[in-house]
Amino acid sequence: MRPHGAQRVRSKTTIGGVLSELSIESTQSSKRIPVYRILVQWAFCIIAVVFGLRVAQEANLVRVNFSRVDEASELFRPSSNRTVHHYEYWIDPKNESTPGLLGAKKSPRVYVGRHPILVRPWPHPDPVEMVHAYKMIARVQLEQQRLYGIQSWKPIIAITPMYVRTFQSVHLTGLLHTLSLVRGPVTWIVIEAGGASAETAALLSQARVDKLVHLGASEQLPQSFKGRRILESHLRIEGLRYVREHNLEGAVVFADDSNVYSMQFFDAAQKVRWVGTFPVGILGHAGFEEPDLSSTLDFHKPFDLPVQAPTCDTSGNIKGWHAFGSRSLDGEFVKGDREEETKLEWAGFVLNARAVWTTEPDRPKWIKEWIEWAHPEDGQYIDLRSIVSDETKVEALGRCGSDEAVLVWWARMEARSDSKFPSRWALDSPLEIIVPAKRTPWPDRIFPLSSPPPPAPQTTKHRGGNRSGGRDGKSRRGKRRPDVVKSRPLDNQRESSIVSKGMRT
Amino acid sequence: MGSFGPSCSLGRECGSAGLKGPRLWNYGFWVGVLVLVLVCLVGGADSEVGHQRISGSAGDVLEDNPVGRLKVFIYDLPSKYNTDWLKKDPRCLTHMFAVEEYLHDFLVESPVRTLNPEDADWFYAPVYTTCDLTPNGLPLPFKSPRVMRSAISYISSHWPYWNRTEGADHFFVVPHDFAACFHYQEEKAIERGILPLLKRATLVQTFGQNHHVCLKEDSIVIPPYAPPERMQTRLTPPSTPRSIFAYFRGLFYDTGNDPEGGYYARGARAAIWENFKDNPLFDISTNHPGTYYEDMQRAIFCLCPLGWAPWSPRLVEGVIFGCIPVIIADDIVLPFADAIPWEKIGVFVAEKDVPVLDRILSTISPEDVLEKQRLLANPAMKQAMLFPRPAQPGDAFHQILNGLARKLPHDPSIFLKPGQSFLNWTEGPLGDLKPWGKDSL
Numbered sequence: 001m002r003p004h005g006a007q008r009v010r011s012k013t014t015i016g017g018v019l020s021e022l023s024i025e026s027t028q029s030s031k032r033i034p035v036y037r038i039l040v041q042w043a044f045c046i047i048a049v050v051f052g053l054r055v056a057q058e059a060n061l062v063r064v065n066f067s068r069v070d071e072a073s074e075l076f077r078p079s080s081n082r083t084v085h086h087y088e089y090w091i092d093p094k095n096e097s098t099p100g101l102l103g104a105k106k107s108p109r110v111y112v113g114r115h116p117i118l119v120r121p122w123p124h125p126d127p128v129e130m131v132h133a134y135k136m137i138a139r140v141q142l143e144q145q146r147l148y149g150i151q152s153w154k155p156i157i158a159i160t161p162m163y164v165r166t167f168q169s170v171h172l173t174g175l176l177h178t179l180s181l182v183r184g185p186v187t188w189i190v191i192e193a194g195g196a197s198a199e200t201a202a203l204l205s206q207a208r209v210d211k212l213v214h215l216g217a218s219e220q221l222p223q224s225f226k227g228r229r230i231l232e233s234h235l236r237i238e239g240l241r242y243v244r245e246h247n248l249e250g251a252v253v254f255a256d257d258s259n260v261y262s263m264q265f266f267d268a269a270q271k272v273r274w275v276g277t278f279p280v281g282i283l284g285h286a287g288f289e290e291p292d293l294s295s296t297l298d299f300h301k302p303f304d305l306p307v308q309a310p311t312c313d314t315s316g317n318i319k320g321w322h323a324f325g326s327r328s329l330d331g332e333f334v335k336g337d338r339e340e341e342t343k344l345e346w347a348g349f350v351l352n353a354r355a356v357w358t359t360e361p362d363r364p365k366w367i368k369e370w371i372e373w374a375h376p377e378d379g380q381y382i383d384l385r386s387i388v389s390d391e392t393k394v395e396a397l398g399r400c401g402s403d404e405a406v407l408v409w410w411a412r413m414e415a416r417s418d419s420k421f422p423s424r425w426a427l428d429s430p431l432e433i434i435v436p437a438k439r440t441p442w443p444d445r446i447f448p449l450s451s452p453p454p455p456a457p458q459t460t461k462h463r464g465g466n467r468s469g470g471r472d473g474k475s476r477r478g479k480r481r482p483d484v485v486k487s488r489p490l491d492n493q494r495e496s497s498i499v500s501k502g503m504r505t
Numbered sequence: 506m507g508s509f510g511p512s513c514s515l516g517r518e519c520g521s522a523g524l525k526g527p528r529l530w531n532y533g534f535w536v537g538v539l540v541l542v543l544v545c546l547v548g549g550a551d552s553e554v555g556h557q558r559i560s561g562s563a564g565d566v567l568e569d570n571p572v573g574r575l576k577v578f579i580y581d582l583p584s585k586y587n588t589d590w591l592k593k594d595p596r597c598l599t600h601m602f603a604v605e606e607y608l609h610d611f612l613v614e615s616p617v618r619t620l621n622p623e624d625a626d627w628f629y630a631p632v633y634t635t636c637d638l639t640p641n642g643l644p645l646p647f648k649s650p651r652v653m654r655s656a657i658s659y660i661s662s663h664w665p666y667w668n669r670t671e672g673a674d675h676f677f678v679v680p681h682d683f684a685a686c687f688h689y690q691e692e693k694a695i696e697r698g699i700l701p702l703l704k705r706a707t708l709v710q711t712f713g714q715n716h717h718v719c720l721k722e723d724s725i726v727i728p729p730y731a732p733p734e735r736m737q738t739r740l741t742p743p744s745t746p747r748s749i750f751a752y753f754r755g756l757f758y759d760t761g762n763d764p765e766g767g768y769y770a771r772g773a774r775a776a777i778w779e780n781f782k783d784n785p786l787f788d789i790s791t792n793h794p795g796t797y798y799e800d801m802q803r804a805i806f807c808l809c810p811l812g813w814a815p816w817s818p819r820l821v822e823g824v825i826f827g828c829i830p831v832i833i834a835d836d837i838v839l840p841f842a843d844a845i846p847w848e849k850i851g852v853f854v855a856e857k858d859v860p861v862l863d864r865i866l867s868t869i870s871p872e873d874v875l876e877k878q879r880l881l882a883n884p885a886m887k888q889a890m891l892f893p894r895p896a897q898p899g900d901a902f903h904q905i906l907n908g909l910a911r912k913l914p915h916d917p918s919i920f921l922k923p924g925q926s927f928l929n930w931t932e933g934p935l936g937d938l939k940p941w942g943k944d945s946l
Contacts, residue, residue, distance in 0.1 A: 042536070110716070110835045112691050114765075115772035120860035123780040132867035133750050133786050139871035140805055140878070141746040148744035267744070 145183070150270050153184035155210075155250030157353055159239035160257055161232040163193040163221045164200060167414055171257040172203050178261045180208040187211040187250065189242055191235040193221040213242060225412075229343075232256075233383075234376035236346055244356045244370060252353050254346040254384075258411050265407035268397050269350045274367060275388055276397040277318070279309030280348035283411040307406055308348055310396050318394050347410045349384045350397060356387075366390040566844040567885045568899055571906035572616045575913055578625035579612055580664065582632065585942055586656050590636035600642060601711075601818060602635040602680040603730045604901075607892055608709070609678075611902045627707075627909055628666055628675040632656040635681045646687040650700055650933070651941035653677075653687075657702050658930075671928050672706040673919035676909060679703075680729070682814045684710035686719040691813070694719055701932035705919070707912070709905055711816050713838030720838060725908040727901060728840040731821045733891040739798040743827075750786040751866060752804035752828065753777070754797060755819075756812075757789075773810045773833050776859040786863060801826040805874065806852070806866055810834065821890045824850075827881050829874065831866065833859060841889060841904050843911070850880050 158179055162168070179186050186209040192200055196216035204212055217235055221228055236254060243252060251269050255261070268278065283306065310318045321344060354360045355367050356374075366389045373386040385391060587609065591597055598606055609631040612618055619625050634649035660675075661667040667675065679685045685703050686694035695718050699708075712719055713726035720726075757778035759769040766775050781787040789808070794800065801807055807823040811834035820839070823830040830851040832839070839847045847853075854865055880886065888899040896902045921927075931938065 046536075110714070110771070112695065114767040115856075117767055117772040117775045117779060118857060118860050119776065119779045123860070125784045125786065126863065129863050129867040130786065133863070136867065136869070136871045136874060137748065137750060137805065140874060141748070143875055143878075144744060144746055148742070150744075264745075 150267060154270055155185040155187060155248075156182055156266060156269065157187045157189065157243060157248055157250045157252045158209075158255040159189045159191070159236050159243075159252060160255050161191050161193065161235035161239075162200060162257055164197050165414065168200070168257070169203055172200075174260065175255055175257045176203070176207045178263075179255070181263060182266045185210040185250075187213065187248060189213040189215065189239045191215045191217055191238050193217050193219055193231060193235060215239070215242065230379065230381045233346065233381050237374045237376050237382060240351075240356050240374065243353050244358060247357055248353050250353050252351040252356075254349060256347055256410065258413065259347055260409040260411065262405075262407045264405075268407060271395075271397055272350045272352055273395060274352050274355055274364060275384075275393070276350045276395040277310050278348050278350070278397050278408060279307050279406050280345060281406040281409040282306045282308055282345070283409055308345055308410075310394070312396055318392055318396055343381050343383045344385060345410055346384050347408055351384075351387070364393070366393050566907065566911075567841075567889050567904065569903075569907045569910075570898065571903055571910050574910040575617055575626045575906065576619040576624055577612055577615075577617050577627045577629055577906075577909075578619055578622040578666075579609075580628065580630045580660055582630060582656060582659065586652065586659075587631045587633045590633045594636060594638050596638055596642055597633065597636040599732065600638075600644075601729045601731075602644060604680050604711075604727065604892060605631075605633050605635060605678040607730070607894060608902060608905065610894070611896050615896070615902075615906075617906060622664065622666055625666075626674065626913055626915070630656055630660055630675065630677060632677065634679060634687070643689075644681060646681055646689060648941065649681070649687045650697075650937040651939055653685075653700055654702060654937060655941045669921065670705070670915075670919045671921060671926065672703065674915055676707040676709055676725075677703060678709045680709075680711045680727070682712060683719040684708060684712040684724070689813070697934065700937075702928055702930070705927060707909070711840075712814055713840070713842075714815050714834075715836040715838060717836070723912065725905060726838050726840050726842060727905060728821045728890045729816060729818045730892055731818050731825075733893045736798060736822065736825050740826075741799055741802050745803060747803055747805050749788045749800065749804035751781075751788065751806040751808055751831065751862075752800060753787070753789040753808040753810075753819075754792070754794065754800075756791055759813075762813075769813065770811050771835075771856055773856045773859055774812070776856075777808065777810060777833075777862065780860050781863065784863060786867070798822070798826065801828045804828045806831050808833065809851075811837070820851075824881060824890045825887050827878060829877050829881065831862075833862075840901075841908065844904060844907065845886070845889065850877055850886070852877075 156179075160175065162172070179188055188204075188207060188209045188211070190200070190204060190213065192215065194216075195218060196214050201214060204214060215238060217238060219231060221231060240252070242248075251272050253266075253269055265278070269276070307322065309322050311320045311322055313319045355363060356370060357363075358370075368387055368389055374382070376382065385394070388394060587606075591606065597603060609629075612629060622628070632653055634646070634652055635644045637645045637648055639645055657667065657672070677685075679687075681687065682689045683691065683694035685699045685708055686697050687700065688694040688697055698718050699721060708721055708724040709727055710720075710724055711727055711729050713724070714720055755774070756769075757774045758766050763769040766772065769775070777787075777789065781789060788800070788804070801822060805828065807819060807826075807828040807830055809817050809819040809823060809830045809832050811817070815834040815837040820830050820832070822828075831854060832847075832851050833854045833856060835856050839845070839851075852866070852869065854862060858865060885899050888897065889901060889904050892901050
């Protein structure tokens, strides 16, 4: 504070403030402010600013570089409890590098020669990173759906005939989760033979669908496979009757509980206008092959896989069907029941729900009235094709052609009815006694044990082909291990029929 | 405000001389602030990491039309330099190096071609140096230096344009592994160096690695040839969900040429295998699936590690199929790097960071991934990587011409003054100096 009567500038302890005081003093005392002094002061000011900023930026750079370049040390240090982290080097006994070969260029960071193969100390997946990766995948797929997916989503109505049996929970869990994953609203209509039962209701309660309808039909399921097929078609008619009475809206999918669906099936089902059809893979065999069957398999050319599909002419209209007769564990069909084989499975069809409404003015003429085609009282198998009077009007939803992707697989694999299916994944006590069951819904087939074991079919995985060839990364050929089919019917049935003692349910 | 005295020297105003001090320092203050701001901007720009020299964004320069911006004169070389090789082995038209033939065809019919050499900005000599194939289909580079020398001596003796600039306004296509070093083994290629006669010419090549002898400063790096029809017929609908996290098919160890490992790919591919072979996020294998293209369209990241040379057709395939390329090759120079901002499109991983590749990839934020996918979906980007025939606007042929056009106008110093000479015709290994062409291919 200056006692002078001079102007008091606010004297903060800033450079400017101090210098202003100095200059004020100088203007007080002398008439001239020396230019050089001002310049020197400015120069110092600027240098200090610049220098301080560069130092700060250097610190910035160091911090940022550290997180990118020295990623290993920074990444491992805070997050996990692993302490020592350095890469394990595989040191090669030969001369490691010959950096002198790069000639007269600037200092090379990359050299020609033998390099160590860097392996981290624990070269296995890390669960935290997997979670990040899956979140990223989910986000990418959401974006794909938003950009390219179907914008207006019709509700899906799934009709499932069902009955209580050993493998019900196996099949139903799969279907349940499939339907829970479908985008958009799903109405699930379950028609149960033998009346709505508590077991089924308990299983169905886990479904995350918008509407669940559990109907019961009074007939029990017959023993023969043929009879079962007929009853199931009638049960589906009951489901359609429910749709008709309640005027439900959407695309009707006939989801048997043992079907396996690809989620693209539901995308493709959206395209239905009135009646659509898909290729369905038919896997009736439960994994075994029998010599008798091979002789009747001739007419399955041109398909290599058992697929029920439409065949089209060049413009995409349907001109016929490729039917695959349902093969079953019992011998009835196998003996060349051609008539049965021309009845198509319902799983390959998708209906517009309005096709079965009571009054629907837009319905085209080639869709028959309900009473004309839906008469289960006949006791005959009802093929869904009977809903149309002109089969060429049926739309081929999966692109028709024998080599297109099959989006749904129909399989019938059942266990004997009095066998118990474990309620949990693990059995605490081993199976002590194995006894063949006495009552079965399916006739016993005893395969003579002296016959050679069935040839193991090569199972192909979906992604990436066969990895056993490249197991150790080396390009060796011809070392593939064929995958042996683990289940043969007799063993399967034996293992599934266990005495209730010794096993916790 | 008090008065400081009647006279003052630094300014005209004296009445309020008391303000002189503070006003000056006001100016000083603002100057300081200005300096600070400037330094911040400059310094801030420096501290941004990952900034490379890309000037054009993926859209501006990619769609330039080269017609009218340059003129190319094509030397009429005897057929022993080009078409005779093709007659001998037509496989040259389908392998990875087919660009030399296709660029010749494209230029012959392109509007940038001029028949008047006085008018031309660039001169092109169609020499197919990568067409001498083994029975397996791999090109042998042993005769290529002699073929090239022979072609250049033919040009220089029949036309005056080579001697005018000693090749500085000429360009050649050398798509082989190490470009104009003409060898497939890196050490030998480095020993040989770029063919001395091509020292001044512009090279159009697929090989690109910084600080490497076989990459000249002004070369144009192009993608390897991949048949466009084969890829475009296998496109799946874009709504197919991408469920594979990282995908790779190819060798990890080259047991034929590098049995102990560590040499091939500088150990990077082996490191990928050893670290991630049991990781479900990485779908990596050596087998050749029939659904390779379809799988790439179901993958988010496609690994593109180096092999014996840093470049790989996987980059082209990844761009076409919308799979983000993960480039694991130190110092690599990617195609058309001045027109395509590769850092915004792909992920670059240093070879020494391969063991933590899963951490690197999974910690990329989903918004960045979506942004990269959006850039990849740009049709100009996909078009720039392809060599379709007939040529289409924006394809790789046009990008090459754009690159040549960006180098124009030529600096007048490339024209030699009388008596000036840069090339030494006797430089190079002795084996190269043998003349070629009189007797047999």
